[in-house]
Amino acid sequence: MAVKIKDVAKRAGVSVTTVSRVLNGEKYVKDDLKERVNQAIADLGYSPSQIARSLVRKKTNLIGVIVPDLTSSFYSTILSSIEETASLNDYNLLVCNIIEDIDKEYKYLNVFKEMRVEGIVIMHEKINPEIRSFINALQIPVIFSSVKPADQNFISVIIDDYKAAYDATAYLIQLGHERIGFIGGDMRDVTSGQNRYTGYRNALSDHGRKVIYELIRFGDYKVQSGYQLMSELLEGFNPPTAVFAVSDDMALGAMNCIHDRGLKVPDDISVIGFDGSQLTELVRPRLTSMEQPIHEMGKLTVETIMKLIAGTYRPDGDIIMEHRLVIRDSCNAIDEQIGLPT
Amino acid sequence: MAVKIKDVAKRAGVSVTTVSRVLNGEKYVKDDLKERVNQAIADLGYSPSQIARSLVRKKTNLIGVIVPDLTSSFYSTILSSIEETASLNDYNLLVCNIIEDIDKEYKYLNVFKEMRVEGIVIMHEKINPEIRSFINALQIPVIFSSVKPADQNFISVIIDDYKAAYDATAYLIQLGHERIGFIGGDMRDVTSGQNRYTGYRNALSDHGRKVIYELIRFGDYKVQSGYQLMSELLEGFNPPTAVFAVSDDMALGAMNCIHDRGLKVPDDISVIGFDGSQLTELVRPRLTSMEQPIHEMGKLTVETIMKLIAGTYRPDGDIIMEHRLVIRDSCNAIDEQIGLPT
């Protein structure tokens, strides 16, 4: 890795400036010189140092990404889309997988700063004051993808979680269900915690259902948690006939729990998920889910940050994307259900 | 981001050298000076430029990672482990998600070179001659994780795929199965294609079974492919009583196919997977699988590359890890199975 621009220049018998010019595709280089330079580059196996280049250009083409959990189907799909779009724009990704580890997040935010990334994508909304002020002090674009922290200064690419949860619940109501359970997220999260919960509650009341608190549980979006909460619901005196889980992972956990107790989805209990992750098509019965346009969100996240970096865009609030109910096989109308022994 | 070491020096009333010294935790700085410097750093919100630092130190603390598919449960789990270990060693990850896209891989390899990453991790084995020679010309450690390309110059962290496939098949034989189907990978892949296939075949012959070619199919490791191949097997005149799929994803596809045809796993057909991805616990029935120590492999991959970078280690061949059969609910002994209508 020892060959540098000077070596190329020497070998081609030109100045470093000329080499730099052909490297950067400038015109004003005569064809024969250009050829000699290219030849020298090939001979030497030269590859310009992005480090040196970044230093002088003050441009790193780096985006930092903070993912809560790489192994989650939802996040890995967004990340995949983010990577794809970034690559198309000649940007590279520095990824950090924080696993509920605030210290690690803080450490990485510092790394991002030191690495002079040009933009940061964050995919969780548990932002504490320290992190908040750190981010605000950063003079680079930060964008939240699929989540929205409470602080209004931040910009998010997101769906209308309230409305989506409302619609999911309304769908269950429309199928005739009265006892609709709720497997929720973390109420400290505005987007995926509070908004989805409120959507659920309002859908119930707007349709003349009363909110049954025994049927409401909160967890952490993961399969395991959905399993656990579902088992609590099943142990109740009068279980729900349908359940709305605020993530597909939790929905899967719920389905597994139902299955393991010898019951059937959707014959005994209907389950609707949230996210539209790949899981929905992979499980049996296939999971009906309120879908986020995951791929589009990743794409738009990067495209927006590109504009922010270029300075060609002044955000006037969040970017709201459309949610979409995708009906598969995990929900029955109430009169098709066998009903549980009470 | 305008504040630099000079500004800190000025504010603290010292030289840049002194600032650099406290930044790097050197001794030989009097406490009062150190304090003044730290104060200035805090006041200014200074953060040293990793770019400039890398340039002079010739050290980037960057590892490039090439993943075939971020959304796969197996790869995202390895990646997660790689990220964790790298972070522990103060290394950052530049990730590239190639999706069967050789051009993209080539482009990224160039990016890695230009970014002066200190090591590269590759997780697929479809290395063409161009890529091969590019890698060989690179004067930095390259390590393959979970795969082994044909070229003996490369070093891999890997299990004994032949033996693992042999053992998986032997397990099915031990359960009394005669007609054991094979849902294989890409025969151009040495590790996951050829070795697993040979393991399957040899296990059969060693145990006095003959190889039934109608029961053998090859695909691409994905769920969809497993589904497709299983459906071909089911359409045969005399379907298998058990199937060995060379990835958990394919095994899931096979299970889904069986399910969708109104048959049951393991009552009608036993299914064994390969990898030990999270999926195994998430599906019903839970999938019996020949597991790779995924987390350990990711960890060891990074630890090895760290040693390679430090120059404290001369590899004498691949690093072979232990595979392990984990029995769950997807395989029955033949006499417990109902048997298919032939």
Place this chain on the structure above:
DNA sequence: GTGAAAGCGCTAACAA
């Protein structure tokens, strides 16, 4: 203990 100065590999005025 501390500082001045050289230089990491490149780009970008500015000259020629």
Place this chain on the structure above:
DNA sequence: TTGTTAGCGCTTTCAC
């Protein structure tokens, strides 16, 4: 068109 030169922000001899 091409080349000379001054930095980009930092670390690191080397001198004091």
